[in-house]
Amino acid sequence: xxxxxxxxxxxxxxxxxxxxxxxxxxxxxxxxxxxxxxxxxxxxxxxxxxxxxxxxxxxxxxxxxxxxxxxxxxxxxxxxxxxxxxxxxxxxxxxxxxxxxxxxxxxxxxxxxxxxxxxxxxxxxxxxxxxxxxxxxxxxxxxxxxxxxxxxxxxxxxxxxxxxxxxxxx
Amino acid sequence: xxxxxxxxxxxxxxxxxxxxxxxxxxxxxxxxxxxxxxxxxxxxxxxxxxxxxxxxxxxxxxxxxxxxxxxxxxxxxxxxxxxxxxxxxxxxxxxxxxxxxxxxxxxxxxxxxxxxxxxxxxxxxxxxxxxxxxxxxxxxxxxxxxxxxxxxxxxxxxxxxxxxxxxxxx
DNA sequence: ATTGCTGCAAACGATTTGCATGAGG
DNA sequence: CCTCATGCAAATCGTTTGCAGCAAT
Numbered sequence: 001x002x003x004x005x006x007x008x009x010x011x012x013x014x015x016x017x018x019x020x021x022x023x024x025x026x027x028x029x030x031x032x033x034x035x036x037x038x039x040x041x042x043x044x045x046x047x048x049x050x051x052x053x054x055x056x057x058x059x060x061x062x063x064x065x066x067x068x069x070x071x072x073x074x075x076x077x078x079x080x081x082x083x084x085x086x087x088x089x090x091x092x093x094x095x096x097x098x099x100x101x102x103x104x105x106x107x108x109x110x111x112x113x114x115x116x117x118x119x120x121x122x123x124x125x126x127x128x129x130x131x132x133x134x135x136x137x138x139x140x141x142x143x144x145x146x147x148x149x150x151x152x153x154x155x156x157x158x159x160x161x162x163x164x165x166x167x168x169x170x
Numbered sequence: 171x172x173x174x175x176x177x178x179x180x181x182x183x184x185x186x187x188x189x190x191x192x193x194x195x196x197x198x199x200x201x202x203x204x205x206x207x208x209x210x211x212x213x214x215x216x217x218x219x220x221x222x223x224x225x226x227x228x229x230x231x232x233x234x235x236x237x238x239x240x241x242x243x244x245x246x247x248x249x250x251x252x253x254x255x256x257x258x259x260x261x262x263x264x265x266x267x268x269x270x271x272x273x274x275x276x277x278x279x280x281x282x283x284x285x286x287x288x289x290x291x292x293x294x295x296x297x298x299x300x301x302x303x304x305x306x307x308x309x310x311x312x313x314x315x316x317x318x319x320x321x322x323x324x325x326x327x328x329x330x331x332x333x334x335x336x337x338x339x340x
Numbered sequence: 341a342t343t344g345c346t347g348c349a350a351a352c353g354a355t356t357t358g359c360a361t362g363a364g365g
Numbered sequence: 366c367c368t369c370a371t372g373c374a375a376a377t378c379g380t381t382t383g384c385a386g387c388a389a390t
Contacts, residue, residue: 096379120310147315152311152313202369242371
């Protein structure tokens, strides 16, 4: 196991929170909206995850910090985060909207296991290039793209072959 | 209004229908399911479209051929088509499931206008290659991928600039 | 004071299922 | 005959909205 993945930017987490809060408050001001303790709490908890959370999952986490915060507030706040670029919706084909943070996050894509929902991220600069090329070709003003690979992860493959072996042995 | 459609591959349409029906019936037999006139009608109407139809839109078309066929049957039949590879679900981000035929259809992707829902198809071999490369790298057995570009089509861009010009002129 | 925010409950809309009846093998 | 298919109505589930009371500016 080489590469333990050390973060060479010492206080990255704290800086990210401060930066994110600044972006959110700026966004609120611009739209004539107001700060609230709930929104700050939701942002703080959201930034602490690296997962792809559904609104409900995030709400569950939020309640541990402040049980009074309701589902609707989390739902509406996530939309705010998307508006100001702090969060991005990701498509996992499991019937719920999922969000990840998108601040200081290098453009990436997901490969998702359709059995267990596990996912890995990968990088692919050629996809960005492709978006621009195709947009130009058909005179579209491109906004974004969505790219996912669906498959079966190593551990689920193992479970499947084991199951087949067991059936065959009977 | 029969058979206006000019096709330079003489009996391509007929062959596709025959092939599709064969695939469907084979699939039904394998699962111990039964043929039905409804399923055949739905397949016939579905194959005649080149659009990306929602279940409801397809149901509307179906009713012109046989008003007795219900929404649920169309819904369940589309799932069958997906199972046996006759149809594929496409993601248009408009909140409804959309299907296109996938038989004898070269692999392609979509660029979708988020204003009017218009879409263009494009081809990109590098995407297929990427799916395999990433799958191998992370030991995933890849099944499929999903790639869409979202943007604003030429005609909607025009409408937008016109609208801005009108506001500015007042 | 004014205006936005919150949390509840209710509305919503697409999808999915239960069930009695009808059709396929 | 037995099993599956059908179509209706009802249930489901994530999402979205209306509203009365609360909080921020």
